[in-house]
Structures are given as structure tokens and as C-alpha cells.
Amino acid sequence: MTTKRKGKLNFTATFSIACVLLIIALMISILYGDAKIHLTTIFEAIFDYNPKNQQHNIISEIRIPRDIGAILVGVALGTSGAVIQGVTKNGLADPSLIGLNSGAAFMLALTFAFYPTAPFLVMMFAGFIGALIGGFIVLMIGRSRSDGFNPMRIILAGAAVSALLTALSQGVALLFRLNQSLTFWSAGGVSGTTWNQLMWAAPFILVSLVIIVSMSKQLTILNLGETLAKGLGQNVAFTRGITLILSMILAGIAVAMVGQIAFVGLMVPHIVRYLVGTDYARVIPLTAVVGGLLLLVADTIARMLGEAPVGAIISFIGVPYFLYLVKRGGRFS
Amino acid sequence: MTRLKGEQVTIGYGDHVIVDNLDVQIPDGKITSIIGPNGCGKSTLLKALSRLLSIKSGAIKLDNADIHAQSTKEIAKKIAILPQSPEVADGLTVGELVSYGRFPHQKGFGRLSAEDKKEIDWAMRVTGTYDFRLRSINDLSGGQRQRVWIAMALAQRTDIIFLDEPTTYLDISHQLEILELITQLNKEQGCTIIMVLHDINQAVRFSDHLITMKNGDIVADGDTEDVLTKDILEKVFNIDVEISTDPRTGKPMLVTYDLCKKSYSEV
Numbered sequence: 001m002t003t004k005r006k007g008k009l010n011f012t013a014t015f016s017i018a019c020v021l022l023i024i025a026l027m028i029s030i031l032y033g034d035a036k037i038h039l040t041t042i043f044e045a046i047f048d049y050n051p052k053n054q055q056h057n058i059i060s061e062i063r064i065p066r067d068i069g070a071i072l073v074g075v076a077l078g079t080s081g082a083v084i085q086g087v088t089k090n091g092l093a094d095p096s097l098i099g100l101n102s103g104a105a106f107m108l109a110l111t112f113a114f115y116p117t118a119p120f121l122v123m124m125f126a127g128f129i130g131a132l133i134g135g136f137i138v139l140m141i142g143r144s145r146s147d148g149f150n151p152m153r154i155i156l157a158g159a160a161v162s163a164l165l166t167a168l169s170q171g172v173a174l175l176f177r178l179n180q181s182l183t184f185w186s187a188g189g190v191s192g193t194t195w196n197q198l199m200w201a202a203p204f205i206l207v208s209l210v211i212i213v214s215m216s217k218q219l220t221i222l223n224l225g226e227t228l229a230k231g232l233g234q235n236v237a238f239t240r241g242i243t244l245i246l247s248m249i250l251a252g253i254a255v256a257m258v259g260q261i262a263f264v265g266l267m268v269p270h271i272v273r274y275l276v277g278t279d280y281a282r283v284i285p286l287t288a289v290v291g292g293l294l295l296l297v298a299d300t301i302a303r304m305l306g307e308a309p310v311g312a313i314i315s316f317i318g319v320p321y322f323l324y325l326v327k328r329g330g331r332f333s
Numbered sequence: 334m335t336r337l338k339g340e341q342v343t344i345g346y347g348d349h350v351i352v353d354n355l356d357v358q359i360p361d362g363k364i365t366s367i368i369g370p371n372g373c374g375k376s377t378l379l380k381a382l383s384r385l386l387s388i389k390s391g392a393i394k395l396d397n398a399d400i401h402a403q404s405t406k407e408i409a410k411k412i413a414i415l416p417q418s419p420e421v422a423d424g425l426t427v428g429e430l431v432s433y434g435r436f437p438h439q440k441g442f443g444r445l446s447a448e449d450k451k452e453i454d455w456a457m458r459v460t461g462t463y464d465f466r467l468r469s470i471n472d473l474s475g476g477q478r479q480r481v482w483i484a485m486a487l488a489q490r491t492d493i494i495f496l497d498e499p500t501t502y503l504d505i506s507h508q509l510e511i512l513e514l515i516t517q518l519n520k521e522q523g524c525t526i527i528m529v530l531h532d533i534n535q536a537v538r539f540s541d542h543l544i545t546m547k548n549g550d551i552v553a554d555g556d557t558e559d560v561l562t563k564d565i566l567e568k569v570f571n572i573d574v575e576i577s578t579d580p581r582t583g584k585p586m587l588v589t590y591d592l593c594k595k596s597y598s599e600v
Contacts, residue, residue: 089420220425221433227416230385232489233409233437277424277469 069193071292076250078291081265083247088149095251096262102165103134104255109169113176127252216280263318341391366536369546409437413486417497428466434488456487476507496528
């Protein structure tokens with residue numbers, strides 16, 4: 001057959017290539033910056049760390065945490081988007097478009113206002129609760145009475161709820177004079193990532209990812225439609241509930257780490273489905289890697305442009321992509 | 334013997350009752366068709382009997398046990414259902430799709446066992462879909478797709494299969510192909526088949542047992558030949574029919590029909 005069909009690439013090969021690209025991107029990202037660093041210095045810094053060497057310090061205290069932070073946030077947002085798109089059967093869904101990000105940001109604004117010295121674990125928890133509230137409101141409005149979720153209703157509800165929550169966040173910021181930090185939260189940036197944040201965020205993100213991967217077959221079956229999934233003996237409400245909560249944990253942590261970054265969860269699963277098809281056993285792992293890659297590359301570019309907000313860089317590609325998908329009617333892939 | 338029956342079943346959405354206090358029995362190893370006008374509750378009854386829809390009161394019993402009280406996965410080993418026009422799963426191959434029929438039999442991460450593979454192959458061969466097992470479902474015609482969905486239901490290896498309007502949107506030759514496949518499954522595998530059909534002549538020709546419904550109630554049920562009478566069809570569909578004998582099958586068939594009165598049938 002000569003016509004090129006989507007979903008025809010070999011998964012193992014594609015996944016391996018994506019991993020290699022991620023490692024190369026990580027190397028480049030660590031090397032690039034105001035202070036010139038050699039490739040060998042990276043290995044020295046990792047395997048033979050000298051606390052008095054300034055280059056080693058830059059690598060281990062600034063660049064590596066920042067890059068790992070970028071990768072983790074990409075993994076979290078991409079996976080969260082893939083799950084939400086699958087569960088709501090909505091090709092336009094994304095953690096930011098269904099109110100998770102703005103909900104998390106709102107709860108974080110409240111946390112900043114009332115508990116300015118909150119440790120990162122508390123912020124992660126606040127992010128998750130916020131994502132839960134935002135997502136719950138949007139999904140309840142967007143859920144049609146008969147069967148499943150209505151894509152356009154979810155998008156509209158998401159836009160309205162996000163606008164409301166963002167306005168509330170800004171209100172809180174004005175009231176408590178948080179303006180400075182909130183600009184940062186709404187634009188999104190990974191420059192401030194510390195080892196302490198990574199220590200808390202990484203386990204939650206990775207465990208959520210592992211659970212989602214182990215449930216990937218359930219997601220594929222859910223995607224065949226509620227009726228068929230029930231007929232095959234799936235506990236549909238349970239599968240939906242667990243996977244949605246995991247996607248909210250992922251989005252909440254991502255926002256707690258870097259603020260609001262939209263469109264990663266929208267674009268990455270689309271690209272991945274185009275490459276390897278709709279089986280979630282393939283979609284989820286590849287989405288995680290490609291999501292990490294996308295955010296790492298975007299952050300490196302942001303740094304090259306003199307600390308542009310990474311969220312803005314992503315939106316630069318994400319907005320046209322979103323409009324293109326809307327024009328196609330939000331079909332699933 | 335009837336393994337599957339409904340006792341005083343009431344079904345509805347919210348306050349709206351669609352089926353009220355209905356008793357129904359499905360004969361084992363036979364093909365049963367449910368016919369009736371639009372909105373009479375036939376699809377609703379089908380969904381309730383296959384436990385997809387919960388009921389307000391009464392009980393659906395399989396082997397004398399309430400199916401709504403059992404784990405949905407256990408029921409999926411005994412009952413398979415092909416919904417009306419299932420959504421197309423983009424990008425999945427025929428083989429992958431049919432393999433999901435093994436879902437109720439799998440544990441843990443769901444690797445396919447040798448037995449699973451054997452059942453999947455069998456289901457694809459019986460339905461004539463084996464040759465395109467590596468093709469994407471998107472590339473198939475409506476008739477081929479319908480056979481893939483049937484293969485998936487067969488891979489579940491259940492004694493009972495429900496089909497909700499399996500011939501909708503298919504042309505006449507593909508309709509016959511699907512109905513003949515269903516008959517073959519019934520004869521060779523002894524599957525109990527329950528389906529909703531729109532075409533009365535097809536229902537008569539391909540089923541042993543007929544359930545006619547109107548306004549959420551069963552008007553008549555029994556052997557096809559006994560149910561297909563002028564009186565019953567007038568009651569159910571408000572039509573005046575001429576019934577003759579199909580020269581090829583020897584079964585009754587509608588030769589011609591008209592609306593009984595000029596008035597529209599009340600819903």
C-alpha cells in the first residue's frame with residue numbers, strides 16, 4: 001500500500017527515537033546558557049561533583065533541576081491531556097481548556113495569600129484540589145444527560161469557568177498584593193525549579209504515570225464508547241473516576257511547579273496518535289516522553305530568547321494548532 | 334428452559350417511565366427478535382436485559398440470579414452486546430478490536446493468553462474478517478465493520494448475544510449477509526440471540542421467537558408464526574396487512590400494507 005496512513009509507525013522504534021531525542025535535548029539544554037560549559041564538565045558534575053567548582057554548581061543547582069523540572073511538567077501535562085481526551089472522548093480537551101490549570105492557579109493564589117511560607121508539598125496539594133474543583137465544575141456542565149460528554153459544551157464551559165477562576169485569582173492577588181508572583185504563575189516558567197520541588201513532585205508524577213500506563217487498556221476500551229465498554233464488563237464509572245483524578249493530580253502538580261502552561265496536553269496526544277494510533281498502551285508512554293521533550297525544547301528556546309516565559313513559547317505553537325483542530329471540528333484524531 | 338427473563342420490570346429515565354411492570358422470557362438457543370414502532374421501548378428493553386441500563390423495579394434474572402446484582406465483568410462472560418452503530422475507534426486494527434472481546438476473561442495487565450489468541454482467530458474466521466485482521470477499522474465498509482463488531486462479541490464466547498438493530502445503514506445484500514451470519518452462529522454454536530429489527534419480514538424470516546411491543550408493553554410474544562397475524566400487526570403498528578407465505582422459506586410474509594386510518598398513530 002502506497003498511501004501513508006496514520007498510526008502505522010512501529011511503536012518500539014518511535015518510542016526509542018523519542019527517548020534518544022529527549023537525552024540529546026537534555027544535553028544541549030544543560031550546555032546552553034550564559035556560562036559556557038563543556039560536555040565533559042556535565043559528566044564530571046554528575047559523577048565527580050566538586051562543590052567548590054562554580055560550573056559544577058551551575059549545572060547541579062540551576063540547569064539540571066530546571067531541565068528535569070521542564071521534563072516532569074511536560075510528562076505531567078501531556079499525560080493528563082491524553083487521559084482527559086480519552087475519558088471525555090474530546091479531541092479538544094486539555095488540562096488548561098477544561099479548567100484544571102485555572103482551578104489549580106486559583107487555589108495556589110489563595111495559598112499564597114493565607115499561607116505565604118507554604119512548603120512545596122502543601123502547594124502541590126493546593127494545586128490538585130484546585131484542579132479537582134475546576135475540572136469537576138466544567139465536566140459537570142459539559143456532561144450531557146444521555147451518553148458521555150459533549151465536546152463543544154465542555155470547551156465553552158471550560159472557557160467560562162477558566163475566565164471566572166482566573167478573575168478570582170487576580171482578585172485575590174490584588175487584595176493581598178501578590179501581583180508580583182502571580183504574573184509569573186499565569187505566564188509559566190521553570191526557571192525557579194529547585195531540587196526540593198523535584199523531590200516532592202517527581203514521585204507523585206511518576207507513580208501517577210505508572211498507574212495510568214497500567215490502566216491504558218481500560219482507557220482504550222472506554223474509548224470504544226460507554227455502551228461497548230460496559231458490555232465488555234468494564235466498570236466505566238470507576239475507570240473514569242480513577243483516571244480523571246490522576247490527570248488532576250498531574251495537572252495540579254505541574255501548575256504548582258511552573259504556573260499555567262496551556263496546550264501541551266492538547267498537542268502532544270494528537271501528535272502521538274497521529275504517529276502510533278489510538279491504542280492507549282502506546283499513546284500514554286509515548287505522550288509522556290514527547291511531552292517532556294516538547295517542554296524541555298520550549299524552555300531551552302525560552303532561555304535563548306533571554307528568559308521568555310516558556311508558557312508563551314508553547315502558546316505560540318499551541319494556539320494555531322488549537323484553531324486548526326477547532327476548524328476540523330474537534331474530531332478525535 | 335429460559336435462562337434469561339425479566340420479572341415485573343419497570344424502566345425509565347428520571348420520572349419518565351418507558352417500560353412498566355413487564356414480564357418477559359427469552360427462550361434458550363433460539364433467535365428472538367423484538368419489533369415495534371419507534372419509541373415503543375424495544376431498545377430500552379434490550380439494554381435492560383443486557384444490564385446496560387439499570388431498572389427502577391423488578392428483576393432481570395440470568396440462571397435465576399439478578400444480573401444487576403452481579404459484577405459486570407462476570408456478566409460479560411455470559412452476555413455479549415453489539416450496540417446500535419458503535420463509535421468508530423480511529424486507528425485500531427481489526428485484530429486489535431476483536432481482541433478486546435477477550436477483556437472480560439483477562440486478569441491484571443491483560444496480556445493475551447494462547448487461549449485468547451485461539452478464540453480471537455476463531456471469531457475472525459467465523460465472521461470472515463480474518464483476512465483483514467491487520468487493516469485499520471477506518472478502511473472498512475459498513476458491512477465489513479459490522480462483521481468486525483460481531484467478531485468482537487463472539488470473542489467474548491458468551492452463550493447469549495444481544496444485537497441492537499444490526500442491519501441499520503447497510504444495503505440489502507449486506508443486511509442478508511449479517512442476518513445469515515447470525516443464523517449460522519445460532520445453529521452451529523447454539524447461541525441465544527436477541528435482536529431489535531425494523532424490517533418485519535426480516536424479523537419473521539430470521540427468528541424463531543418474536544416479541545412485539547407498543548407503548549412500553551408487550552402486545553404479543555411467542556413463536557414467530559403465531560405472532561405474525563393481521564390483528565397483532567394492526568394493534569402494534571396501526572397497519573392493515575396482507576399476509577401470505579414466502580414461496581422460498583415457507584414462512585409468513587407481508588405482501589402489502591397500508592395505514593389503518595388516516596389518523597396518525599398515537600404515541
